[in-house]
Amino acid sequence: MSDTPDSVVRTYIDTHRAAFLGDLADWLRIPSVSAQPDHAADVRRSAEWLSAKLRETGFPVTEIWPTAGAPAVFAEWPSGDPAAPTVLVYGHHDVQPAAREDGWHTDPFEPEIVDGRLYARGAADDKGQVFFHTLGVRAHLAATGRTTPAVNLKLLIEGEEESGSPHFRALVEERAQRLTADAVIVSDTGMWSEDTPTVCTGMRGVADCEIELYGPDQDIHSGSFGGAVPNPATVAARLVAALHDEDEHVTIPGFYDGIVALTDRERELFAELPFDEAEWLGTAKSRATLGEAGHTTLERVWARPTAEVNGIGGGYQGPGGKTIVPSSAHLKLSFRLVAGQDPDKIEQSVRDWTATRVPAGIRHEITFGAATRPCLTPLDHPALQSVVRAMGRAFGRKILFTREGGSGPAADLQDVLGAPVLFLGISVPSDGWHAPNEKVELDLLFKGVETAAYLWGDLAAHWRAS
Template sequence: MNHDDAVRNYLDHTTPQYLDKLAEWIRIPSVAGVPERQRHLTRSANWLAGELRDAGFPSTEIWEGVQGPAVFAEWKAAPGAPTILIYSHHDVRAVKDENWDQTAPFEPVLRDGRLYGRGSSDAKGQVLAHIWGLAAHLAATGRTTPAVNLKWLVEGEEEAGSPGLSAILDEHRAELGADAVIFSDTLLWKAEHPALCTTVRGMVPVHLEVLGPLTDIHSGAVSGPAPNPALEISRMLTELHDEKGRIAFPAFYDSVEEISPTRREELAALPFDPADWLERSHTRSIRPEAGYSVLEQLWERPALEVIALVAGDPVGVKRATVPSMASVDISVRTVAGQSVNEVAALIRRWFEVHKSPDFDYRLSVDTETAQEPYRTPPNPVLDALSRSMAKGFEVPSVGRMGNAGGGPAELLSSRLDVPVVFFGTGLVEDNWHDSDESVRVDMLRAGAATLAFLWAELGS
């Protein structure tokens, strides 16, 4: 049996075993940013450390972060071969149990080729694909150690904005030295047309509170002359975009790099059907930006989204009051050419100009957990991964895509002085951060095969 067939044979025979492992991990509710779940983040880290030891890693450690522990592992047994650092996370997003229909969030079920449960795709499934792929690599080659030197950093607070990652990178710089980082917290384009992610957008979080009356006041007593912060925050939100739908901060687009002809050709080569996109993304319509395709808009252009908006009595019995405060959380997605500090300054300047003397305001632009955009430079690991993906997913070649979200890729690259290469097994229809999150089993298997092929190629 040749090497490629041996990899696939191993994966076929061990699929139930690794799905059981993933289900066991999903049952640990390692939710980020929720104090009562803190102990579960520790349990999740210890579970992963145990799995890595069982996989053969001779060295595993738990490193404390600000909100959750990170897992570090190292297996250096290939002198002269490349050293690859695998980055991902084991914390998951908060859930609204009442919105889940297929199963409860932390009670995984396998149904119609998908494993449902919080973290199944984002990102515990992606981490398990690495463990599975390494086992397939060892089984297919007959090796007792990997053909490359492997290090792992799986943090426990990515969903909270990675507040402790910078300190971890500084404190453990020597242990984390590598030739490249493989960043596994991204999406594929389509199951039938996988593509290799080469860019991620940056992200600047903004929180605004508008203060009106000193307390909530019965609207029948003060309606009319009372300053209503819900109306004021609505006014400000409508002015965040101009009549063409562009973000209205002055000079915001001045440093945005124009999309290169090569990148436009890469994105145009991906099959895109509006009806298919609307079905898979669960979005009602497409709001285009003039002069750009949907994929260019999604991956190469900035965006501004309201992600939380609260005023008055959003749940329960309405008290018929003018609210004393309204608040909004905004996510500003940035692209190549823009920087966190530059964008933060533009945001603060805009709010100073647009606020009214009839209200008080509290504006927070979080530059500590903000993330810079990142573009993978040409490098041998990227080329090898492209070839390995084609074999792993059994397609003639793989395309190129971006990631609409962010992540600490630029932080990893700049602190460790190495290129970051992206590889994920998720799909937009996996419902990340939403109800009924799931992962396609065949995508996990193809991802594991990709990694098994990659280690063999890099080791040669």
């Protein structure tokens, strides 16, 4: 059944385990926080480090691709077989902001292994999941005796995913000739749990904005003026409160227009998963569910759009009280989007809705970041079966199906390259993406290595793109 001896793959991985982890730790030490301008040099250093490491891995072509923002890394390793399919692996080398005082038990940029878990910002999102492809392709070669991969292998590892990939689509359009592929493998998602390996079939998109609200020219005395002028902090709060109705439906006109509804088959697939609300709440570090009426929790996070407050602020923040009407307030909002929603239309809807709700005497400014589109993998795509088989061999279990509530620029790759997008991720919900104490489970990280080691042979053997 298999074209690669599994025991050879496993032995190879075990032999190179320590060196692999040492290299990954070196990469994780680079604080490549793309959202913070003072880390721009670190993001560049991260790209240079990865490029050198991919060259060392054996990729004959490694390049750093500049963008109007942070650079991406491209690598290519041709198969040599003219009939072999071409696969593009996507990931990112930038990370979310992290500071020790946010609640980290260790320095977020000094990786530590505790009880089989590697703790660091980026351990799971996404450096660890990019990095398993390096040892994966080496194990593939070692087990097959090949000197080149069975597929034409390309990697595109961007540097602005955590900032909403503002220049990614332009980069893909500009470099489309170099990026041509029969399939895209996205390694920037998770699976159900350590015990229930899954393949993800879709991601939500995201649009985000900041709204600044300006009232009095300066903070004014709430005794002398309070009750007679509009308070921008109150206006900010009223905007947030008006985002949802009592059923937690988003109230912005047009928000749900064009949404692709869940099919019965998709609902059945969701229902096959061993969902346990108490356990899920534990992972969410939360004590109760709350969401859109008429939908299950999984439907809410995977297949329904949201309007979320990521940050709100205004007025006095120090100790004690200060009896003022504040001069300004701000909101950071994000909107998760599902298939059928157009980020440009969402932006216009939010702008129109906000303008109608801000009262006289308050000036407002809205700034949208670059949006990420939602995407869905066709359930019947043959390449999906290769991923499922490779995972099945690595995990020794039936592979189920999920979606991903988070967002990535996979839809841009699908649009520009005209290639189907598949998801290969080994992160689990407890990994703490975007949170303090992010980690990756080492067992799963090496299952990722192993899956990658099987995948290229399976794809070459079972699938030719049209």
